[in-house]
Amino acid sequence: xxxxxxxxxxxxxxxxxxxxxxxxxxxxxxxxxxxxxxxxxxxxxxxxxxxxxxxxxxxxxxxxxxxxxxxxxxxxxxxxxxxxxxxxxxxxxxxxxxxxxxxxxxxxxxxxx
Amino acid sequence: xxxxxxxxxxxxxxxxxxxxxxxxxxxxxxxxxxxxxxxxxxxxxxxxxxxxxxxxxxxxxxxxxxxxxxxxxxxxxxxxxxxxxxxxxxxxxxxxxxxxxxxxxxxxxxxxxxxxxxxxxxxxxxxxxxxxxxxxxxxxxxxxxxxxx
Numbered sequence: 001x002x003x004x005x006x007x008x009x010x011x012x013x014x015x016x017x018x019x020x021x022x023x024x025x026x027x028x029x030x031x032x033x034x035x036x037x038x039x040x041x042x043x044x045x046x047x048x049x050x051x052x053x054x055x056x057x058x059x060x061x062x063x064x065x066x067x068x069x070x071x072x073x074x075x076x077x078x079x080x081x082x083x084x085x086x087x088x089x090x091x092x093x094x095x096x097x098x099x100x101x102x103x104x105x106x107x108x109x110x111x112x113x
Numbered sequence: 114x115x116x117x118x119x120x121x122x123x124x125x126x127x128x129x130x131x132x133x134x135x136x137x138x139x140x141x142x143x144x145x146x147x148x149x150x151x152x153x154x155x156x157x158x159x160x161x162x163x164x165x166x167x168x169x170x171x172x173x174x175x176x177x178x179x180x181x182x183x184x185x186x187x188x189x190x191x192x193x194x195x196x197x198x199x200x201x202x203x204x205x206x207x208x209x210x211x212x213x214x215x216x217x218x219x220x221x222x223x224x225x226x227x228x229x230x231x232x233x234x235x236x237x238x239x240x241x242x243x244x245x246x247x248x249x250x251x252x253x254x255x256x257x258x259x260x261x262x
Contacts, residue, residue, distance in 0.1 A: 054184070
């Protein structure tokens with residue numbers, strides 16, 4: 001498994017691969033540790049530069065899936081807004097809707113039948 | 114050994130327009146053109162104050178830019194120097210008592226070098242950058258002495 005694998009167009013050796021990862025990783029960590037470390041922590045120097053604007057909260061800057069079809073819901077907001085209002089999150093409201101609609105259907109079936 | 118010390122004399126400058134008419138900004142660009150070519154000395158404009166040694170600020174500070182100027186100043190790593198370029202930056206210029214101004218740059222952040230003119234010539238801006246350079250050298254020396262103590 002750790003031997004040399006000849007492919008015809010090159011070779012593959014797990015040991016050489018591991019050694020290379022360790023050597024390159026060590027060089028990267030060494031250079032990174034030589035970087036600037038005198039910045040003031042927990043100040044503005046710790047925050048990203050967004051053209052001088054304050055950093056928004058994670059919730060405020062999050063792109064939700066609904067942003068993808070924003071134009072669709074914006075064009076049909078006359079239809080969506082009442083629907084959103086109807087979704088109160090209260091199970092009693094939903095049960096009431098079922099009862100009301102069931103009654104309406106039964107009346108319609110009763111009248112036509 | 115720190116890699117950064119080899120870059121100390123390559124002055125990186127962040128240009129901030131706080132409400133300038135662009136006259137000063139054009140003269141700053143002129144400093145980088147082949148006629149003056151500041152980049153041959155390692156002096157160059159950078160895109161983030163977090164990479165900068167010097168803030169080059171043009172224009173009077175408008176109300177909208179007030180907290181942004183402060184934030185950019187705070188985000189610039191120490192030691193740093195601020196150069197106010199142009200009549201508006203140094204004093205507010207003809208807009209000094211305008212209703213939507215917070216005043217000249219030194220009313221918002223500490224300024225180290227003033228380059229007056231409307232707009233100042235590139236030679237004057239380059240001289241201002243050199244003054245800031247001298248100031249930074251002194252600041253770095255004092256920081257080194259303080260760290261040794």
